[in-house]
Amino acid sequence: MRQTKAYLIICCILAAVWGCEKKKTAADGEMVICRPMISKVQTLDPTNTRDIYSALVVSQMCEQLYVYHYLKRPYQLIPLLAESMPAISDDGMTYTIRIKQGIRFQDDPCFPDGKGRELKASDFVYAFKRLANAKYASQNWSVFDDRIVGLNDFREYSKGFKKEWDVDYSKPVEGLQALDDYTLQIKLTRPWPQILELALNDYCTSPVPFEAVQHYGVDIVSHPVGTGPYRLKTWQRSSYIELEKNLNWRGELYPSEGEPEDQVNGLLADAGKPVPFADRIIFRIIEEDQPNWLLFMRGKLDVMYIPKDNFDKVMMPDKKRLMSFMQDQQIKLTIFNDPSTFWVGFNMKDPVLGPNLPLRKAISRAIDRQKYIDILFNGRVQVAHGLVSPGLNSYDPNMADYGYSRFDLNEARALLKEAEAIYGKPIPKLTLAMPGTDTLPKQMGQLLQRMLEQAGIQIQVDYMDFPTYMERQNKGQCQMFISGVSASCPDAMDFLEMFASKYFAPGSNKFFYSNPEFDALYEQVAVMQDSPDRLAWYRKLEHMILDDYPAAFMTHRITFYLGHDWYKNYKPFVFGYGVLKYHRVDVEQREQFFNRIHSSKKEGK
Amino acid sequence: MTAFIIRRLLYMFPIVLGVLLVTFTLFTLIGGDISQQIAGKNADAETIAEIRHEYGLDKPLFWSWDSQFVNHFKKALFFDFGRAMDRERISSKILRGIVPSLMLTVPMFIGVIISAVSLALIIAYVRGTIWDVSAVVICVAGMSIPYLSFIIFGQYFFAYKLDWFPIIYLPEEPMIKSVGLPILIGILASLGGELRFYRTIMLDEMRNDYVRTAFAKGLSTTRVLFKHVLKNAMIPIITNVVLTIPHLILGSFLLERFFGIPGLGYLMIEAIGARDFFVINAMTFIFSLLIVIFTLLADICYAFVDPRISLK
Numbered sequence: 001m002r003q004t005k006a007y008l009i010i011c012c013i014l015a016a017v018w019g020c021e022k023k024k025t026a027a028d029g030e031m032v033i034c035r036p037m038i039s040k041v042q043t044l045d046p047t048n049t050r051d052i053y054s055a056l057v058v059s060q061m062c063e064q065l066y067v068y069h070y071l072k073r074p075y076q077l078i079p080l081l082a083e084s085m086p087a088i089s090d091d092g093m094t095y096t097i098r099i100k101q102g103i104r105f106q107d108d109p110c111f112p113d114g115k116g117r118e119l120k121a122s123d124f125v126y127a128f129k130r131l132a133n134a135k136y137a138s139q140n141w142s143v144f145d146d147r148i149v150g151l152n153d154f155r156e157y158s159k160g161f162k163k164e165w166d167v168d169y170s171k172p173v174e175g176l177q178a179l180d181d182y183t184l185q186i187k188l189t190r191p192w193p194q195i196l197e198l199a200l201n202d203y204c205t206s207p208v209p210f211e212a213v214q215h216y217g218v219d220i221v222s223h224p225v226g227t228g229p230y231r232l233k234t235w236q237r238s239s240y241i242e243l244e245k246n247l248n249w250r251g252e253l254y255p256s257e258g259e260p261e262d263q264v265n266g267l268l269a270d271a272g273k274p275v276p277f278a279d280r281i282i283f284r285i286i287e288e289d290q291p292n293w294l295l296f297m298r299g300k301l302d303v304m305y306i307p308k309d310n311f312d313k314v315m316m317p318d319k320k321r322l323m324s325f326m327q328d329q330q331i332k333l334t335i336f337n338d339p340s341t342f343w344v345g346f347n348m349k350d351p352v353l354g355p356n357l358p359l360r361k362a363i364s365r366a367i368d369r370q371k372y373i374d375i376l377f378n379g380r381v382q383v384a385h386g387l388v389s390p391g392l393n394s395y396d397p398n399m400a401d402y403g404y405s406r407f408d409l410n411e412a413r414a415l416l417k418e419a420e421a422i423y424g425k426p427i428p429k430l431t432l433a434m435p436g437t438d439t440l441p442k443q444m445g446q447l448l449q450r451m452l453e454q455a456g457i458q459i460q461v462d463y464m465d466f467p468t469y470m471e472r473q474n475k476g477q478c479q480m481f482i483s484g485v486s487a488s489c490p491d492a493m494d495f496l497e498m499f500a501s502k503y504f505a506p507g508s509n510k511f512f513y514s515n516p517e518f519d520a521l522y523e524q525v526a527v528m529q530d531s532p533d534r535l536a537w538y539r540k541l542e543h544m545i546l547d548d549y550p551a552a553f554m555t556h557r558i559t560f561y562l563g564h565d566w567y568k569n570y571k572p573f574v575f576g577y578g579v580l581k582y583h584r585v586d587v588e589q590r591e592q593f594f595n596r597i598h599s600s601k602k603e604g605k
Numbered sequence: 606m607t608a609f610i611i612r613r614l615l616y617m618f619p620i621v622l623g624v625l626l627v628t629f630t631l632f633t634l635i636g637g638d639i640s641q642q643i644a645g646k647n648a649d650a651e652t653i654a655e656i657r658h659e660y661g662l663d664k665p666l667f668w669s670w671d672s673q674f675v676n677h678f679k680k681a682l683f684f685d686f687g688r689a690m691d692r693e694r695i696s697s698k699i700l701r702g703i704v705p706s707l708m709l710t711v712p713m714f715i716g717v718i719i720s721a722v723s724l725a726l727i728i729a730y731v732r733g734t735i736w737d738v739s740a741v742v743i744c745v746a747g748m749s750i751p752y753l754s755f756i757i758f759g760q761y762f763f764a765y766k767l768d769w770f771p772i773i774y775l776p777e778e779p780m781i782k783s784v785g786l787p788i789l790i791g792i793l794a795s796l797g798g799e800l801r802f803y804r805t806i807m808l809d810e811m812r813n814d815y816v817r818t819a820f821a822k823g824l825s826t827t828r829v830l831f832k833h834v835l836k837n838a839m840i841p842i843i844t845n846v847v848l849t850i851p852h853l854i855l856g857s858f859l860l861e862r863f864f865g866i867p868g869l870g871y872l873m874i875e876a877i878g879a880r881d882f883f884v885i886n887a888m889t890f891i892f893s894l895l896i897v898i899f900t901l902l903a904d905i906c907y908a909f910v911d912p913r914i915s916l917k
Contacts (some may be wrong), residue, residue: 040875042691050645137655139645159651221692237693237701238875239867240776286773286865290757294765294772467642467880474641508647601768 028081031585033567034279034301036292037285040238044224045130046206050139052486052577055203060243060281061106062226063208065097065124065184066196070582071258073590074393075490075575077196081207081227083182086200092191092529097200099124099182104248106231107553108223110215116248119227121178123207126169129154129177131204131214135164140204142507147195149175151185165217169210191527197489201576229276229581241283254569254582267571276581277569288563297329299593302567302585306560307483308440311378315560319379322562323458330565330593336572338559339391341384342484343551344432344448349512350479352428357549359419363480364404364552365412366455367448375557376443387542388492389556391574393530394538395492397574403546404485405553412455416570433478435469439491444482473507483510486557489575496522496541499550513550566590608900617897624893625886626683627672632882633666642689660883677886692880695887698872705774706856706868709784713791714853716845717799720792725803726830729811740800740875747797748885755794756863757849759786773865787860806841810834839910847903851895855888 041054049055067080079085105116107251113580126147132155146152150173158167175187188195201204212225224232229252230243256271270277286292289307306314314326322333344363348354369383382390386399400406420426434445445461450461459480463588464472472478485495497503500522501514509527518541527535545551563570566589573579640656641648657663665672680686686695727738763786764772770786771778810816811834819829856870865871871890876884 127833132808134651135657135659137644137648137652137659139648141652142647142649145649155651161653218688218692234776236776236867237691237698238871239774239865284773284865288863291760291773291863291865294760298768298772299767300772465878465880469641470646471638471641503647506641506648506650506653 004076004223004383005215006318020266028585030280031278031587033281033583033585035281035303035579036295036301037241037283038286038292038305038435039289040287041235041241041283043221044235045208045221046203046224046226047127047140047208048136048140048180048221048387049203056320057241057283058206058226058575059203059228059334059378060202060225060227060230060580061224061232061246063210063578064203064206065099065200067201067578068153068573069255070573071255071262071571073259077201082200086196092193092527095186095188095195097184097186099184100250101182103227103250105209105225105227106246106248108212109140109226110209110212110225116225116569117209118212119207120181121184122181123209124184125173125176125178126207126210127205127207129169129173133158133167135159135166135167136163138204140202143198143202143204146189147192147199148173148456149189149246151175165214191529193527193529194489194491194493197491197575198494201489210419226579230281233280238364239285241285243281245279249276250451251275251582258571262571265571267569270569270582270584274346277584281580296562296564299590299597303561303563303570306380306562308378308380311380311560316379326562332565332567333343333565334335334490334559334561334563334570336559336561336574337391338390338557338574339487339490340484340551340557341387341389342381342482342555342557343384343553345478345481345483345511345551346549346592347476347479347481348514349476352355352423352430353479356419356422358415358422360549361404362412362415362419362455363452363457365408365415366452366457367552368451369405370407370408372444372447372451374446376440377555380560381557384553385558386553387495387545387551388538389487389495391490391564392487392492392495393490394535394542395538397543401529401544402543403553404549409455412457416456420585423466429460431479432459432461433469433472434463435466435482437463437465441482456603457573476505476512478510481510487575492538492542496525496538496545499541499545511550513545513548515548518544518548563592564590566593606905610905613901613904617901620897621681621890621893622678625678625890626674629677631888633673636702638662639690639882642880650750681887681890686890687883689876689884690881694883698884699869699887699891702856702867702869703854704862704873705780705784705866706854706870707789708780708866709787709860709866710853710857712784713788713795713857714849716788716792717795721796721799721803722835722842724796724800725807726834728800728804728828729807729834730826732808732811740804744797744801744804747794748801750794752794752859755790756859759790759793760863773863774867779832783864784866787864787866791860793884801861802836802845803842805807806838807834810838813837836910840907843906843910844903847899847906848896850899851892854895855892 012229037053039053041057042051043049043054044058046058049058057576062079065080065082066077068075069078081100081103083100087096099121103119105119107114107116111117128151130136132139132151133145134155135158144151154171154173157171161167169255177185179185206226209225212223213220216223222235229246229249231246233244234240234242252275254270254273254275256268259266262268284295284301289309291306292301292304293310314323316323320335322331346353346360353359373381373383374381383405385403385405386396388395416427432445432448434441441463445463449459449461485498488494498508498515499511499518500509501519503509504512521537521541525534525541528534528537559572561572566584566586568584570580640653640660640662643656644653661676663671664676667674671673684696689695689698728737731737760772766772771783774783816829816834819833854869855873856868856875858870860866861868861871862874872884873888876888
């Protein structure tokens with residue numbers, strides 16, 4: 001009897017807890033965006049943000065001077081925190097930027113009375129100096145190295161201190177001046193035509209108030225204080241991030257102009273309405289595909305990528321449309337080029353590969369890229385014929401005729417013979433460094449091994465974790481390596497930069513490729529303003545790379561993105577992240593979806 | 606017994622020191638330098654050097670009063686593990702992860718123990734029958750199915766198809782709702798092995814004379830099984846139970862990852878993936894400490910349940 005009572009009590013407690021109300025629910029009509037995130041967020045400090053997951057969250061809370069227009073294509077920069085486009089001196093060395101007045105930081109305990117203060121030009125000066133502070137060791141410093149007058153001196157000066165916050169930020173930097181509260185002047189060491197795209201449009205230059213840095217110290221990584229439309233509400237590391245509206249935000253209207261098809265696609269239906277639409281944004285951090293997929297199909301996530309294992313189940317064989325059961329659920333598919341290039345890189349310092357162009361070409365000819373794509377990526381990438389990917393201004397659709405991307409086993413074998421003649425004996429077994437030890441890298445390694453074997457080229461694949469891979473790559477210890485890059489702006493200069501010898505590893509030139517002719521032309525083109533001439537020079541540089549073949553370019557990424565019908569105003573936006581303010585959820589439509597699921601469950605479907 | 610406990614506590618120091626030494630040596634000598642990873646893909650040599658300095662990686666490894674190992678030892682001694690690679694305090698990470706991990710593993714552990722021991726007693730009682738054979742077959746089948754398959758199937762069927770549980774951990778829901786399914790999966794996946802283990806122990810006990818005598822005296826089956834047999838089988842049960850407790854605190858790697866539960870198992874997996882040696886070292890140290898403490902506790906428990914054992 002006593003036992004029975006005990007069981008009853010336990011059951012009652014469990015039932016009570018199980019059935020108790022949610023801690024917090026979406027209030028009636030509250031608009032909440034729910035998104036998946038497949039990797040944890042490293043930091044919410046914009047100045048040290050580099051990975052895309054951190055950037056996606058940071059960009060909703062912190063803003064920078066310029067941003068790409070959400071709807072217009074080709075991408076067009078417009079002022080965000082700046083009042084207008086910069087006044088550029090005739091020599092292209094001085095940028096004078098007016099800052100919008102009345103912009104306030106979000107409320108935060110770091111300010112007196114907890115009220116966010118007004119943004120001043122000096123906050124940008126502080127942001128740049130902080131980026132340069134050697135003791136802060138920002139991941140983004142390489143972008144600014146030797147670009148702004150006096151900033152490298154400030155970096156040198158900061159090395160004399162013990163801690164990041166000991167550095168005196170009042171020390172002037174000639175190239176960074178707050179002319180008044182709302183005017184910022186930047187003087188460059190040499191023309192930098194990409195400064196707007198690569199620096200002033202980048203979240204790493206978002207102003208962070210010095211009060212916050214002083215108040216939170218190292219913990220600033222988890223206390224973002226920005227001027228953006230959202231502010232951090234909850235961050236459960238590795239699990240959950242919730243943002244809420246920043247009540248101090250100045251407000252903005254949804255764009256009224258875009259591409260002609262935007263009208264047809266309903267992307268201009270909200271034109272002129274105040275943003276942000278959503279009251280909250282939730283990021284669920286789940287690294288496994290299955291739970292993400294199940295959540296999406298249950299309507300608990302608004303958007304979703306297509307996991308590799310689900311691709312064939314949900315896509316028609318033409319790989320352009322969704323299966324009918326997905327369409328019945330009113331799930332929409334968006335396919336777009338995600339400007340990026342992946343390659344098998346060659347270490348040009350290596351005594352076997354470096355002096356042997358036919359060998360590098362033989363390797364490229366021996367790889368059947370289409371088969372590689374079909375087997376490993378379900379067609380979610382496309383063949384790369386050159387370095388510059390589709391979606392970038394200087395992409396050349398005729399590049400297929402130029403490089404060595406075409407699969408030709410006979411030519412590969414002939415080139416190998418040529419290579420052996422140069423080497424003086426049979427080519428020894430080569431080593432390919434593969435970042436990652438999961439299934440996909442192993443499949444990639446095995447497939448490449450098999451393809452190259454067919455041409456008589458023996459390789460051994462070394463699988464390693466990413467840090468080990470990076471370390472070896474930077475030390476020039478990888479003979480061949482798999483790598484890639486994603487574009488951060490439509491200008492391909494940061495792609496080309498990877499082949500300039502001044503950027504040898506640990507800089508971006510991991511190939512240790514050195515061609516004085518390329519370097520000279522690169523230096524010349526790097527300071528040119530955008531023009532048809534510059535476009536031609538960009539292509540010439542790309543051709544020079546293909547002539548020397550320091551990498552066998554493999555693939556460009558294509559993104560397949562799913563969204564429920566209730567998720568509105570989604571347009572692929574590949575050069576920035578702070579666009580969730582434009583996205584909207586039709587709450588009623590979502591409710592109808594849940595009701596449908598509920599009733600179909602009742603019917604036992 | 607006091608002398609025994611003091612002596613065993615003193616033994617702890619060389620054991621824990623040894624663990625610290627081994628993990629430190631493994632990670633620093635074999636694992637390599639992590640400063641490049643923290644500095645980012647294209648960081649210059651200065652930034653890398655600064656990070657090496659910030660994390661004390663520019664100091665000698667062993668042979669100095671200010672060496673990396675001595676500092677590592679000092680930090681461990683005061684449970685001040687410093688900051689992880691993402692610059693968050695490691696102690697905060699660990700403290701935050703303990704509750705979700707325990708919410709998952711304790712009920713799972715209790716569920717497994719209660720069900721496995723009870724079922725083992727019953728199966729031992731019906732030994733040699735079709736029920737016994739069937740149970741063994743089911744146990745072996747359960748042990749043969751990979752843990753991951755239980756998770757994938759359980760998540761799909763119970764959460765997605767039947768909608769009995771949330772698909773993942775939802776911070777906005779009561780915790781018990783989110784951990785219900787992982788607990789159930791954990792119990793089902795572990796039951797096979799545990800049941801076989803306890804069945805073997807119970808069978809050994811059931812063959813003893815005192816069991817026959819108890820039945821001959823007319824005691825009920827329940828009384829014989831749960832009072833006499835269970836009490837005499839306590840030594841292996843205690844060993845198994847007490848030594849499992851440190852693992853509970855470490856959480857469940859796979860369950861936490863698939864259900865997005867921000868526990869210590871997830872933390873450890875992430876740290877291994879990111880090669881965050883600071884977190885891995887801290888977790889390994891805590892784990893070794895717990896193992897030593899709970900081994901001592903197990904020894905003490907033996908003396909309580911078996912009067913023939915005395916601790917000297």
